[in-house]
Every structure is written in C-alpha cells, then in structure tokens.
Amino acid sequence: MKTLHFIVIVLFVVATSCTIDKTDFEAEISVETTEYVDFKEAASVTTGNYTISIEALNGTFYKGYNEIHLKIFNKQTGENLEDLEVNFLPILTDTNGNKVSCPHKYNLDYDTSEGYYLGYSVFTSESDASANWKLYINFIDNNQTHSVNQIISVEKQTNMNLNMTSFTGNNNEQYFIALISPQKPRVAENELVAGIYKYNQPTNVGGVFPDPSQFSYSIVQGHTLLLDPRMPEPSMGNHSSPNNKNLTQQSDSLYYGVVNYTMTGNWTLNFIFQNQDGQVIKGTEVPTDFTPGIEGAKSELYIDILF
Amino acid sequence: MKLITFIILVALVTVVNAQETPIKKDSSVTVLDEVILIAVRKKKIETEMKMAVSVDEFLASSDNISFIKRGAYAWEPLLNNMSTERSTITIDGMHIFGACTDKMDPVTSYVESNNLSEIDITSGQEGSMHGATVAGSIDLKRKSTAFGLSKKWSGAYQTGFEFNNNQYFNLGNISYSSDKLVAEGSISYRKAENYYDGENNEVNHSQYDKFNTSVGIAYKTSPLSSIKVDAIFDKAKDVGFPALPMDLSLSRALITSAAYKQFFENKLIKVWDTKIYFNAVEHYMDDTTRPENLVHMDMPGWSTTYGLVSKINLKKENYASEIQLNAYDNLSIAEMRMYPQDRSERTMFAYSWPWVTTRYAGLSVNNSWDISKKSLLNFGGTFGVNYNYSKYVDFNWIFNPGASQKKTRFLPNLYTSYQLNIADFNFSVGGGYGHRAPSVSEGYGYYIYNSFDRYDYIGNPDLKNEISYEANASAGFKNNKGSIQAKINYFYIQNYIIGRILSLGSPMNYQSVGVKGYTSLDYASLFNFSLNTKYTIFKKLHWKGMLTYARGLDDNKNNLPFIRPLSYQTSLHYSFKNLGLFTSLNGDLKQINYSPEYGEDETPSYTNWNISADYTFYINNYRTVLQVGAENLFNEFYSTYADWGNIPRMGRNVFTSIKINF
Ligand SMILES: [Cu+2]
Numbered sequence: 001m002k003t004l005h006f007i008v009i010v011l012f013v014v015a016t017s018c019t020i021d022k023t024d025f026e027a028e029i030s031v032e033t034t035e036y037v038d039f040k041e042a043a044s045v046t047t048g049n050y051t052i053s054i055e056a057l058n059g060t061f062y063k064g065y066n067e068i069h070l071k072i073f074n075k076q077t078g079e080n081l082e083d084l085e086v087n088f089l090p091i092l093t094d095t096n097g098n099k100v101s102c103p104h105k106y107n108l109d110y111d112t113s114e115g116y117y118l119g120y121s122v123f124t125s126e127s128d129a130s131a132n133w134k135l136y137i138n139f140i141d142n143n144q145t146h147s148v149n150q151i152i153s154v155e156k157q158t159n160m161n162l163n164m165t166s167f168t169g170n171n172n173e174q175y176f177i178a179l180i181s182p183q184k185p186r187v188a189e190n191e192l193v194a195g196i197y198k199y200n201q202p203t204n205v206g207g208v209f210p211d212p213s214q215f216s217y218s219i220v221q222g223h224t225l226l227l228d229p230r231m232p233e234p235s236m237g238n239h240s241s242p243n244n245k246n247l248t249q250q251s252d253s254l255y256y257g258v259v260n261y262t263m264t265g266n267w268t269l270n271f272i273f274q275n276q277d278g279q280v281i282k283g284t285e286v287p288t289d290f291t292p293g294i295e296g297a298k299s300e301l302y303i304d305i306l307f
Numbered sequence: 308m309k310l311i312t313f314i315i316l317v318a319l320v321t322v323v324n325a326q327e328t329p330i331k332k333d334s335s336v337t338v339l340d341e342v343i344l345i346a347v348r349k350k351k352i353e354t355e356m357k358m359a360v361s362v363d364e365f366l367a368s369s370d371n372i373s374f375i376k377r378g379a380y381a382w383e384p385l386l387n388n389m390s391t392e393r394s395t396i397t398i399d400g401m402h403i404f405g406a407c408t409d410k411m412d413p414v415t416s417y418v419e420s421n422n423l424s425e426i427d428i429t430s431g432q433e434g435s436m437h438g439a440t441v442a443g444s445i446d447l448k449r450k451s452t453a454f455g456l457s458k459k460w461s462g463a464y465q466t467g468f469e470f471n472n473n474q475y476f477n478l479g480n481i482s483y484s485s486d487k488l489v490a491e492g493s494i495s496y497r498k499a500e501n502y503y504d505g506e507n508n509e510v511n512h513s514q515y516d517k518f519n520t521s522v523g524i525a526y527k528t529s530p531l532s533s534i535k536v537d538a539i540f541d542k543a544k545d546v547g548f549p550a551l552p553m554d555l556s557l558s559r560a561l562i563t564s565a566a567y568k569q570f571f572e573n574k575l576i577k578v579w580d581t582k583i584y585f586n587a588v589e590h591y592m593d594d595t596t597r598p599e600n601l602v603h604m605d606m607p608g609w610s611t612t613y614g615l616v617s618k619i620n621l622k623k624e625n626y627a628s629e630i631q632l633n634a635y636d637n638l639s640i641a642e643m644r645m646y647p648q649d650r651s652e653r654t655m656f657a658y659s660w661p662w663v664t665t666r667y668a669g670l671s672v673n674n675s676w677d678i679s680k681k682s683l684l685n686f687g688g689t690f691g692v693n694y695n696y697s698k699y700v701d702f703n704w705i706f707n708p709g710a711s712q713k714k715t716r717f718l719p720n721l722y723t724s725y726q727l728n729i730a731d732f733n734f735s736v737g738g739g740y741g742h743r744a745p746s747v748s749e750g751y752g753y754y755i756y757n758s759f760d761r762y763d764y765i766g767n768p769d770l771k772n773e774i775s776y777e778a779n780a781s782a783g784f785k786n787n788k789g790s791i792q793a794k795i796n797y798f799y800i801q802n803y804i805i806g807r808i809l810s811l812g813s814p815m816n817y818q819s820v821g822v823k824g825y826t827s828l829d830y831a832s833l834f835n836f837s838l839n840t841k842y843t844i845f846k847k848l849h850w851k852g853m854l855t856y857a858r859g860l861d862d863n864k865n866n867l868p869f870i871r872p873l874s875y876q877t878s879l880h881y882s883f884k885n886l887g888l889f890t891s892l893n894g895d896l897k898q899i900n901y902s903p904e905y906g907e908d909e910t911p912s913y914t915n916w917n918i919s920a921d922y923t924f925y926i927n928n929y930r931t932v933l934q935v936g937a938e939n940l941f942n943e944f945y946s947t948y949a950d951w952g953n954i955p956r957m958g959r960n961v962f963t964s965i966k967i968n969f
Contacts, residue, residue, distance in 0.1 A: 019557060020591055020607045023642055025699060028656055187657055188701030189708060233647045235602035235817065236655065242706055242811035260705045262754070262815060265645070265655030292817045293601050306653060 028264060033159055033307045035184040039069050043135065045150045049076040052137060052148060055116070061133075063126050063157040064164040065178035065195055070108055070117040072139060083110045086117050087138040089210055090152075092124075094131045101215035103176050103197030122178045122197060123154045124166055136210045160306040161185055167301060169273065169281035174199040175220065177271070177303065180254065185261055185307045192227070192259040192269075194247055196220040219253045226272040228286055229259050230296045232304075233266055237292035266306050270299035353420070355851075355880055356889055356919050358934055359467045359476065359964040361497075362415050362423065362447070369428055370794075370837040370855055371443075373871045377409075377550040377951040379472065379502055380515040380543070381416035385949070387430060387796065387835050388857045388870050389442035392746040392804070393773075396445045397437045398539070400582070400616045401564055402635045402667075406590035406608035407555075408659045408748060408755045411548060415447065417541045417560040417588070419519035421465070421478040422493040424450045431777045431796060432739025435689045435720035436671045438633055439743045441775040441800060449537065452491050454527055456484040460969075467934075467964025471957050472513070474499035476964075489525040489535075501547070504955035505944030512547030512554055512596065531570040538563045550951035551758050552600060552818055556593035562586040581617040601648070602817045608641035608660070625677035633691075634668040639747045643754070657815075662698035663751045665744075667691055669718070681728050685737075688721035693744040695751070695768070702753045703768050706812060706824060710768040714750075718742040718772065724779070731786050739777040745770045749804050749825045756816035757806070759951055760906030762823040763814045764806050771827050774801040789842035796835050803831035803861065805905075829862040833870075852877045858900060868905035869949050872898040872912075885923040889936070892916050898948040908953070913945035919962075930968045937961045 040059030045052045055069040056062075068088065072081040086108040092100050102124045108117035127133050136149045157163060164178035181193035200216040207213075225247035231239040239262070247257035261267060272283030283301035354360050354368045363382045366372045374382040375390070386394040396414040397403070405412040427446040429436075434444030452461075462481035468474065480493035497517045501509050518541070525535035539562040546555040564584035571577060590608040594600050614635030621628040641660035647653070669691030676684045693716045697703055700712040724737030745766070748755055752766035776799040783792035806823035814821055838854040853876040859867030878891035894914035901907040919936025942959040950956065 019559075019589065020605075022607075022609065022640060023644075023656065025658075032653060186701055187699075187705075189704055231655070233652065233655070235645060235648055236815070237817065238813070239815055240813045242809075243708060262705055262812075263643075263645075263655045263657035265647075265653055288813070290814050290819070290821075 029184065029186065029307060032264075033161060033184040039067075043150055043152050045137070045148045047146055047148045049074055050081075050139075050141070050146060051075060052139075054135065054150075054152075061121075061123060061152055061154045062159075062162065063123050063154055064162045065180050066121050066123065068105075068108075068119040068121055069114075070119065070137075071115070072117075072141075074141075080115060081139075081141060082112070082115075084117075085140045086110075087136075087212070088119050088121070089136040089212060089215060090121050090123065091134050091136060091210060091215065092131055093134065099209070099215075101217065103178070103195070103199075103217040106212055106216075120195070122164060122176055122195065124164070124176070125154070126156050127152070127154045159183060160304060163303045163305060165301070165303050167282050171281060173281075175273070175281070176217075177225070177273075177301075179269075179303060179305070185259075185305070187261050187263055189243065190259050190261065192247060192257045194225065194255045194257075195253075196223060196225065196249075196255055196273075220249075221253075222249055222276045223255075223281070224248055224274045224278075225255055225257065226274065226283070227257050227259060228270040228272075228299070229261070230268050230270060230286060231263075231265060232268045232296040232298065234293050234295045236265075236296070237290045237294070238287065238296040239290070240288070261307070264307055266304065268296065268298050269303045269305060271301045271303070272299065273301055355878065356891055356917055357936060357938075357962065357964075358921065358932060358966060359465055359478070359962075360420060362418055362420055362426075365420060366415065366426060366428075366445075369426075370839060370853055371428065371430055371835065372445075373869075373949060375410075375869060375949045375951060376947075376954070376956075377411065378515075378546075378548040378954070379499060379513045379957070380517070380546050380548075381411055381413060383410050383413045384415055384445060385869060386428065386442040386445060387798070388833060388859060389798075390869065392749060393440065393743065394442040394445060395434065395438040395440045396447075398447045398562060399449050399537075399564070400437055400446060400618075400631075400633070401562065401584045401586065402438065402612055402614055402633075402637070403560070403562060403586050403588065404610045404612060404637050404639060404665075404747070406558075406588040406610035406639070406641070407592070408606070408608060408641045408752065409551060409553075409592070409758075411546075411551070411555055411592070412558055412588065412590055415445075416543070416558075417519075417562065418447055418449075418539065419478065419493070419495045419517070419521075419541070421463070421480045421495050422450055422519070422521040422539060424448050431737075431779060431798070432720050432722035432741045432775070433685070433687075433724070433737075435722070435741055436629075436631055436673055436687075438667060438669060439689065439691050439693065439718040439720055439741065441741060441743050441773060441798065449521070449523070449539075450480070450482075450491060450493070451523070451535075452482040452484050452489045452525075454484060454489055454525070454533070455486040459484055463966060463968045465964060465966040467962065469499070469960055469962040471960035472499045472502035487527045490523070492520070492522045494520045502957045502960075505939065505942050505958035506955075507942075507958060508955075510549050510955060510957075512549045515546040516544050517546075518542045531572065533568050535566045535568070536564065537566075547596075550954045552597060552756075553592045553594035553604070553606070554596050556591050558588070558590045560586065560588045575621050575623055577620045577622050579617075579619045582615070584614050584616070585612070587611045600817065603646040604816075605644045605646075606641065606659070608639070610637060610639045612637040627675045629671075629673040631671045631673075632669075633671065635666070637665045639663045639665070657753060658699055658702055659753050659755050660747055660751060661700065661702040661753060663747045664694075664696040664698070665747065666694040667744075671720075683726040684723070685726070686723040688719065689741075691718040691720070692716070693718050695744070697751050697768065700768075703751055703766065705753075706765045706809070707767050707769065712768075714768055716742070716744045716772055718744060722777075731784055733783045733785070734781070736780045737778070739775070739779075741775050741777075742772040743775070744772060745804055745825070752825070754815040754822075756819055757823075757906075758818065760806075760823070761818060761820045762806065762808070763816055763819045763821070765809065765812070765822060765824045767825050770804055770825060771802040773804055773827075775799070776801075787843075789840065791838070791840045794835075794837045794839075798833040800831050800833065801829070802827040804828075805831075805861070805867075831859065831861045831867055833857070833859040833867070847882050849880045850878070851880070865904060866900045866902040866907075868902040868907050870900065870902075872896050872900070872910075872948055887921045887923075888918075889920070890916070890918045895947055901948065907948070910946065910948040910953075913943055913947070914941075915943060915945075916940045926967065932966045933963075934965070935961070935963045 482491035720741035779796035
C-alpha cells in the first residue's frame with residue numbers, strides 16, 4: 001500500500017511540474033528595455049542667491065531626446081521663481097574647440113500647474129574625453145540677467161527604443177529624428193512618438209559666444225514620416241506587421257503614428273520623410289517580399305530598435 | 308487551481324487508504340452489482356483484421372471517421388468529414404484539449420487501446436450531450452471493472468512486432484474485483500522506427516515512442532453508492548512528423564478524475580453520477596532534428612482543464628431521460644521563440660495562443676420515448692454558455708484592432724429523431740440545429756503555421772458562432788442471413804469558419820508563403836453517405852462491405868478540403884475451430900472534388916489488400932491468441948486525400964502479435 005501511495009504522489013508531482021517553464025512575458029520584455037517615468041535632478045548650478053536645478057528622466061541626460069524640467073530657486077527669499085524669461089542652450093565642444101549645439105528649446109515656458117520650466121534637448125552624442133557638453137542658461141529676474149553655465153555628462157542611450165538619427169536631406173538641410181515613445185514597446189499596437197527637428201543655418205556672423213542665432217534649431221512643421229517596420233534578422237525574412245500608421249504632427253508639435261510589433265526582437269523602423277507637398281526629403285522604399293534567409297534591406301532613413 | 312489538484316490527490320490517497328480497512332462481506336449488494344454489470348462493456352478495442360490495433364486504427368474501422376495523417380502517429384480524426392474543431396472528443400465525458408497548435412496531439416493520442424473498452428461515436432447534434440458540436444461527438448470509454456466478480460483477478464498481456472517500421476509493443480492490464488473494492492491498472496509501451504513506403508523508401512521522421520499507464524480504484528461506499536478515482540498518464544517522446552517541418556520531443560498528459568455514483572431503487576431517478584476532473588497536457592516540439600530548417604524555433608504548448616460532469620438517469624415506463632450538466636475551464640498556452648542565426652543576438656518571442664481561457668457550462672437533456680413497440684422518438688438538446696478570455700489580447704489586436712478580450716456566447720443545440728421498425732426493416736429520420744464557438748486557434752491563434760497550405764493562420768476573437776442545420780435519415784434491412792444499412796446526413800453550416808488569405812501582414816514562419824485569417828463563409832454544406840452490408844455466406848464464412856461517399860461545398864460552390872472521395876471496404880472472415888482467417892480490400896477512388904484553394908491537389912485512387920490469420924489455444928488454461936497478418940500486401944505506393952503534404956503511406960507491413968488472457 002505504501003508503494004501505491006508513493007506512486008500516486010510521484011505521478012502527481014511528475015505531471016503537474018512542467019519540463020519547460022512557461023515564459024514570464026513581463027520579464028521577457030523587460031530584458032532589453034528600461035522604462036523611466038520619474039524625473040530627478042540631473043544637474044544643478046548656483047549663482048549668487050539662485051540655485052538652478054535641471055531635472056531629466058532618471059536624473060540622467062542620455063543621447064537622444066530628453067525632456068528637461070528646470071527650476072529656479074531663490075535661496076534668500078526661499079521661493080520658486082515663476083514666469084521668468086529663461087533661455088537654455090546646450091553646446092558641445094570638441095578637442096579642436098569647435099562648438100555645435102543640438103535640437104533644443106531655447107525659450108523655456110513656465111508650467112504653472114507643474115511648477116517648472118519645460119524644455120527639451122536632443123543630445124546628438126555622448127560625452128567623452130574628446131567632447132563635452134555644457135549648458136548655458138540665462139534668466140532675467142528683477143530686470144537683471146543672470147547667466148550660468150555647467151558642464152554636464154550625456155550618457156549612452158541604453159534603450160534602443162529612444163534612438164535618434166540625424167541626416168542631411170535631399171534639400172541639403174540638416175534634420176534630426178528622435179524617438180520619444182514607447183520606451184517599453186509591447187507585442188501590440190504601440191503609439192509611436194518622435195520629435196523631428198531641423199538645423200537653421202545662421203544668416204549673420206556670430207556675436208559674442210554663446211550667440212543663440214548661431215545655434216538655432218526648430219521643430220519641423222507639417223511634414224510626414226512614412227513608416228514601414230520590419231525585422232531585419234535573416235531568419236525573419238523581412239517580416240513586417242499590419243495596421244501601421246504614418247507619423248504626422250499633432251498639436252504638441254510632436255509626430256504621432258502607430259507601430260505594430262508582432263513579436264519581440266530586433267526591429268527596424270524604415271522611414272520616408274516627406275514635406276508638406278509630399279516631396280521626399282530622405283528615405284527609400286524597402287522591398288516587401290518575404291525573403292527567408294536574407295537580411296532585410298533598410299531604407300536610407302531608418303532607426304533600429306530592440307525589445 | 309492548485310486546490311483542485313490537491314483535492315484529487317487527497318481523494319486518491321483516501322481511496323488507497325480505504326483499501327487497507329478490512330472488507331466485510333455484505334449480502335445486500337446485489338442490486339448495485341446488477342446495475343453496474345449492465346454497464347460493463349463487452350466490446351473490445353480490436354478490429355476483425357487485427358487484434359492489436361492502435362486507437363487510431365480502431366477508429367478508422369468506423370464508417371463516419373476519416374483521418375488527417377501527419378505521420379505514423381497521432382492521426383487527427385475527422386467525424387463526418389469535419390475537423391476536430393467541429394466535434395467534441397472526450398474521455399468518459401471529460402474534456403481534454405491538445406496543447407499543440409499544429410494538431411499533433413488529438414485527444415485520441417493520449418489513451419491506449421488497453422485502457423479503453425469502447426468508443427462511442429455519435430453523429431451530429433445528438434452528440435451535443437458532452438458539449439456544443441457540429442459534427443458530433445467521440446467519447447472514449449475507459450475500461451471499468453464490475454464489483455464482486457466471481458473471478459477476483461483478471462488481466463491480459465499482449466505483445467507483438469510489426470516488420471515494416473520495426474514496431475514492437477507490450478500491453479498489459481490487470482484488474483481486481485471484490486464486493487467492496489475494484490482496482491485496475493494498465494501499462495503499455497510502443498516503439499517504432501521509420502516506416503517504409505510502397506517503393507521501399509524510408510520515410511524519415513516517422514518514428515515514435517509512446518508510454519501509457521492508467522490506474523483506477525473504485526470503492527463501494529454503500530450498497531447503492533460508490534466512489535471511483537481514475538488516472539491516465541501518457542508520455543510520447545521522439546515522435547516524428549514527416550509531413551511537418553518539426554517533430555515532437557516530448558508530450559505528456561495526466562488525466563485524472565474522481566467520481567461518485569448513487570443508485571436509487573424503485574424511484575424515478577435511477578442513477579446519479581457526478582465526476583470532477585483535472586487534466587494537464589504539455590507538448591514540446593523540436594525542429595533541431597531538421598537540418599534543412601535555417602531557423603531554429605522552440606514551440607512549447609500547455610493545456611490545463613478542470614471540469615465537472617454530473618448526470619442523472621430517469622426512467623418511467625416507456626420513457627427514459629438523461630440530464631447532464633457539463634462544465635469546464637481550460638487554459639491554453641502556446642509560445643514560439645525564434646533563434647537568430649547569430650546566436651549572440653536577441654531571440655524573438657511571441658505567443659501563438661496568448662493564454663486563452665475557455666469556460667463552458669451546458670445543461671443537456673436526452674429523451675427517449677418508446678411510442679410503440681415499433682417506433683421510438685429521441686429528442687433533446689443542450690443549452691450552453693461559452694466564455695473566452697485572452698490574457699495577452701495585444702497579440703490579437705495586431706490583426707483585429709479593438710477585438711474583445713472577453714467574449715461570452717450562448718450555444719443552443721437541439722435534435723430529434725424518429726425510428727421505426729417494421730418486420731425486418733428499419734427506418735429513421737432526424738434533424739438538428741446547433742451552434743458552436745470558434746476553437747482557441749480559430750479565435751485567438753497567432754501566426755500558427757499550417758504546413759499543408761503553407762500559410763500562417765491568424766485567429767479572430769469576434770468570429771460569429773458557427774450554426775449547423777442538419778438532416779439525417781437511414782434505412783435498413785436485417786435478417787438472420789445478413790443485413791444492409793444505408794445512412795445519409797446533410798449539414799448546412801452558416802458562418803462556416805475557414806482560413807482566407809489576408810492582404811495585410813507578412814508571414815513569420817520560415818516556410819510560410821503568406822498570412823491567412825480565420826473568417827466566416829456565409830455558409831458551407833456537407834453531405835455524407837454510407838452503406839454497410841453483412842452477409843453470412845455459410846455458417847463459418849462472413850462477408851462485409853462498406854461504401855462511403857461525401858461531398859462538401861463552400862458558398863461559391865467550391866470544394867471544401869479534406870472531404871473523402873468514394874471509398875470502399877470489403878472483407879471475408881472465415882473461422883474453423885480455433886483458426887480464423889481474414890482478408891480485406893479497401894481503398895479510395897480518385898479524388899476528383901479536391902480543393903486547390905486550400906492547398907489540395909488531385910489524389911489518385913489506391914487499393915490495399917490485407918490478410919490475417921489467428922489461432923486460439925490454451926497455455927495452462929490461459930486463453931491465448933496468436934495472430935499473423937499483412938497490411939498492404941501488394942506493397943502499393945500511395946497517399947490518401949488526407950495525407951498532409953502527400954506523404955506516402957506505409958508499404959507492405961507484416962505484423963504478429965500474441966495475447967494471453969488470465
Ligand atoms: Cu506540436
């Protein structure tokens with residue numbers, strides 16, 4: 001009888017325990033993507049009685065799109081300064097002393113409900129020994145202009161879903177496309193958000209550094225970014241997904257579209273960038289054939305993502 | 308969920324313990340014994356041709372069953388020429404769902420011939436007793452030993468060898484019966500290598516290896532009541548599927564139940580039988596055995612079901628009724644993980660069944676009214692509620708944006724039939740109406756690769772119920788020399804679910820040519836005809852013949868796939884003293900009405916000639932039967948209309964087996 005007991009129990013344990021564990025889907029997606037939702041202080045500068053605090057997601061500036069929250073605090077009066085005119089300018093200096101900037105919001109707006117000045121900066125490279133990023137901030141309080149600057153560190157973008165690309169269009173203008181959302185895509189229909197910017201060639205000779213007219217960028221208005229997502233891996237044979245939507249500009253000036261990911265893994269977002277008149281500024285159509293064993297061809301304008 | 312597992316475990320242990328208590332003789336048990344004895348099934352799972360058949364071979368001897376074959380193992384039974392989504396397949400009324408998205412594991416693959424007593428095949432809506440259906444039901448009846456048999460211990464052992472694929476098998480079963488306690492068990496092991504086709508070419512990846520065991524313990528709790536616990540454990544490993552791009556590395560199923568049965572004396576209610584059950588299936592496919600696959604893919608699947616069946620039988624004078632409550636909860640999960648050629652790269656992952664829950668509850672009534680000695684009216688129906696939930700509905704939304712994550716469907720099923728016997732003639736007419744819900748794959752499948760038409764299939768959660776209108780009739784004649792019976796049925800199926808090419812999306816699986824989505828045709832119609840004859844030429848020589856024909860059309864009058872062409876079977880059986888001789892001829896005519904749209908091509912006709920001989924003798928009073936025979940004696944090279952990818956069938960196969968009963 002004891003053996004029968006034993007057999008019954010063993011039978012149960014054997015069959016209710018699986019040989020291969022089921023995949024933990026949440027963990028599966030988290031392997032390659034980190035999602036940051038909290039803004040923390042990434043830099044702070046003190047000048048006179050003022051302390052300026054600059055916040056970014058996870059308290060870090062990353063290569064790519066960074067939303068910037070800036071707070072100005074008067075140590076003497078103990079108050080947060082609201083509705084000032086605030087200017088924000090990031091400058092990259094290389095070993096030869098060449099200075100360039102990146103897409104950014106120069107005049108920061110005060111957000112009353114949130115209590116900070118809102119801006120953004122699309123850092124085009126990481127800080128390293130040969131190049132450093134410095135923030136130049138001006139604000140006017142009581143009719144007095146305060147200027148500060150601060151070296152910051154721009155870290156490598158670890159989340160490929162926030163990748164960016166910069167390119168020269170067929171019109172010889174310089175453009176930047178930075179992914180903003182989703183940070184953590186799902187095997188699903190995902191809203192795809194990107195910022196599209198353009199470098200404005202200076203028309204006059206520069207004044208005293210930093211002269212913002214020499215480092216001017218603007219948001220590209222009313223263009224369209226045609227989207228064709230594909231899995232480039234040869235084994236996936238140029239696999240794509242249905243029901244995607246091209247990116248168009250919405251009221252917050254960002255570009256919104258829809259991308260469907262049919263499975264996790266490497267994806268390439270192939271783009272064709274068109275102006276208001278439908279003229280192609282950059283990008284080529286990719287073949288749509290299913291070609292197993294051959295690495296998928298990419299558009300001349302694309303961003304690789306991974307999740 | 309764990310709780311139910313625990314309860315069943317406790318129940319099993321309790322019964323095992325109960326056996327330890329001394330058993331007192333009880334003289335007032337006769338009532339129960341008699342009733343249970345009636346339920347003892349005399350039939351055996353064997354055919355006239357072959358006594359050591361597999362479950363599939365046994366089913367194949369039925370006139371309304373055909374098979375889709377993907378290899379030598381686990382054939383998918385088609386009932387009335389309809390695939391398994393349209394029929395309910397149960398084991399003693401218990402629902403089990405395979406864990407393979409590619410249908411490598413029909414329910415019939417989880418049992419073995421030595422733990423079954425018979426297979427109940429019910430055509431059309433009369434089969435809705437066990438759940439909503441269109442085609443009918445196949446109920447695999449487990450062996451069940453009666454209490455208080457005069458012979459306390461009995462059993463059988465069977466072994467054999469088949470030469471074509473070097474298959475050897477060992478099947479054993481044993482039972483113990485006392486007044487209070489019954490215990491029975493079976494164990495079997497089959498192992499086969501690749502088979503050879505009619506041109507003597509080896510069909511690679513057609514091997515298999517199957518182990519199956521079962522235990523059952525019943526205890527009489529009172530003169531009129533008993534409890535019973537049952538378990539089947541089945542394990543198949545290293546099973547080749549020559550017609551598919553991958554094989555099976557391991558498949559395991561545990562099928563358990565605990566039942567309580569109460570008899571009533573001199574009451575309207577005769578029996579109340581209630582059973583709770585649990586079964587878990589795991590299925591792991593393997594494509595590393597196929598070097599031609601450039602992409603390696605893991606595709607594990609799991610299916611877990613909990614359920615309840617409760618049934619009462621009523622009888623009064625010429626009226627009998629059966630009322631049954633059926634409820635189950637199933638969770639089906641299937642994953643696919645693709646490995647890039649550069650193994651350092653990230654793998655790619657998706658669910659082909661995104662954690663799909665199916666809950667069904669149905670109340671069925673079966674009535675049988677003997678209007679007169681000559682005529683009988685059967686009528687009944689089921690009202691069922693079917694609920695589906697897709698946990699990772701995002702996957703379904705990719706092709707069906709905004710589709711429902713939860714879906715409740717009402718599934719009514721109704722039938723009636725009238726039987727009339729006049730002298731040696733019998734007639735019947737009947738009709739039915741019923742709904743069925745889409746299967747997990749049809750509703751929620753995601754990139755399920757179908758190697759027959761080479762499309763990736765996508766489910767649609769919002770498919771309409773499939774609605775069947777059915778008519779059937781039969782006529783027969785029987786006397787002591789022979790019999791002839793003709794049966795026809797016709798199904799008009801609204802919202803017939805089938806895959807249609809989608810213009811969006813692109814394939815995911817390496818061999819695939821496109822994407823198909825499950826959609827509903829306006830309607831499809833199906834017609835089945837069968838003719839069975841038997842004739843006793845002289846006392847020891849019997850002739851049997853069978854003819855079947857079917858036709859299936861979609862709403863554009865195009866052929867439906869997997870419809871059997873005209874098929875025939877004719878056999879002679881001769882017995883003399885302890886010797887039996889059998890020969891049969893069977894085949895299909897050319898498949899004219901094939902469906903190129905669904906990947907079919909014209910299949911030529913074929914004929915198989917089979918012979919066998921058996922000899923019965925006694926070893927120490929143990930009845931022993933020795934059999935030798937050959938299937939496909941002409942070594943014909945052929946494949947049938949339903950052979951996946953036209954893989955050739957087995958060529959000449961000489962088989963031997965011996966069975967000892969004790
Ligand atoms: Cu499988």
